[in-house]
Amino acid sequence: MSEAILVLNAGSSSLKFAVYGGASGALVPVLRGKVAGIGTAAVFSARDGVGAAVPEADLLQIAPEIGHDALIPLLLAWIAGNGVRITSAGHRVVHGGRAHAGPAKVSADLLEELEALVPLAPLHQPHNLDAIRSVAAFAPELPQVACFDTSFHRTQDRLAQLFALPREMSEAGILRYGFHGLSYDYIAGRLPEALGARAEGRVIVAHLGNGASMCAMRGRQSVATSMGFTALDGLMMGQRCGALDPGVVLYLMQQKGMSAEAVGHVLYEKSGLAGVSGMTNDMTVLQASDSAEAREAIALFCYRAAGELAQLVAAIDGLDAIVFTAGIGENSAEVRAMICDRLGWLGVTLDMQANAANATRISAAGSAVAVLVIPTDEEAVIAAATHRLGTDLG
Structure with missing residues (x-):
């Protein structure tokens, strides 16, 4: 055995x-x-x-x-x-x-x-x-x-982790933690093979799935990320709203009489692609639909993603490469193209044929920013970590 x-x-x-x-x-x-x-x-x-x-x-x-x-x-x-x-x-x-x-x-x-x-x-x-x-x-x-999933982001400096809240709240642990760290850890390990010397440069990884976030890396370490105190923050997701004016929560509770539990249910399970489309959180189904609501949901997902990526560029003082990963990032040429179409000002240019084929490198030859598609493997990271902590497989 x-x-x-x-x-x-x-x-x-x-x-x-x-x-x-x-x-x-x-x-x-x-x-x-x-x-x-x-x-x-x-x-x-x-x-x-x-x-x-x-x-x-x-x-x-x-x-x-x-x-x-x-x-x-x-x-x-x-x-x-x-x-x-x-x-x-x-x-x-x-x-x-x-x-x-x-x-x-x-x-x-x-x-x-x-x-x-x-x-x-x-x-x-x-x-x-x-x-x-x-x-x-x-x-x-x-x-x-x-x-x-939070461990990968502990390399961030204090400013990247702070909210503008009373100091005693920050000291009590109300901080930006970040998530999807196991995925980012795996991608960081693949960057030298994919980018050579540029792997140590300024890279933003877009983990786009039913849960979605981005991580800005330098030296293959986390500098900033889109998710914060919880996995509700940042990008629009399959069923989660992403970043939201906190006044909306106050309004729903104070003016609409919703309980904290009811608001949580809306934000975690009834929003995102599913909420905006009124149909589903499945990007494949939405892309196959010709309904205006489905198209708007996809457009909003990509608009929010491009905006978040642009914000992260400031945290690493520029951009050398973008990596798409996870279910949507790895498989949706349409989503990648719609996001990158808003990033031309950064020097991002796609090779549309390579993008349609889900190739590893999908940026055009003259693109100032390399754009890659790398499948993630969180299980491999967990297996390696478990082995390092003492398992002997002979």
Whole structure:
């Protein structure tokens, strides 16, 4: 039986997993998969290390209404049935607060610390922590590692982290933390291969998916980012509004009588592409629609993205390269073109044929700014971090 590291990314209704094996420095995926529709009509899918679908007969058999607590033991047993012994587990944890500039081994004290951060990432943190607890309940001897989306941004200086709030609030932890750090960490590692010497220069990475943000890097470290205290800030997203005049929140509560819970539901789940279009948060569906509302939602998404990118340019004193990544960034030539069309003043020029083909380099030969498309791999970052903290795969 081969030994491997399990990587888990738990969401409210989904569980993504990956299994990595191999010696130090040569970790490779053995299995990847996802359970969607948890709690209602759970559906399991998996692929092997070369991307081939696991045969239907070998798929995990789960009840439609199963929850995370019962699902994870079934998943671990299924992995063992495929000839793999898990030696440790690494988890995506969205919020690590101020204390963590890197991954950390899971302990009771750490879990208590991370539980206090749930209000800052209510859509993600509870499920991330539930997955850790479920693994611990099933295999208490198994080492676990928490990898934080906020850690990558701890290199930012104090000004990039501050809000213009009373000092005592900042000292109490009301700061700009930033998110999607695992994705940015992976892209930073790929930049030398993609950009050569320019990798150490002024680069803005656009992580555009259902959750969306941007990160301005210099020396492949975070200098500034679009998300702030929570994952609600910054860019317009699939269901989240992004940056919003705080007066809107006050108006909804004071004048419209909405509760904090109701306002939160609107901002986190009813806004963004879904809210503006009145249809869906799925960019592929919106792009296929000829409705005026769908076109407006896409246009607003791109307008807001170009504006946020321009603001980040000031934080790094110019721009050498743009990298698009994540589901929309990697796959939507239309979105990339609409964003870059607003950035011509920066010297951005696309090769439209390369862009349409989702090529790695999509900037034209004469473009002053390199524009790239690099698929992200957060699971690889988690696996490597888990391995570094002591797992021996022989």
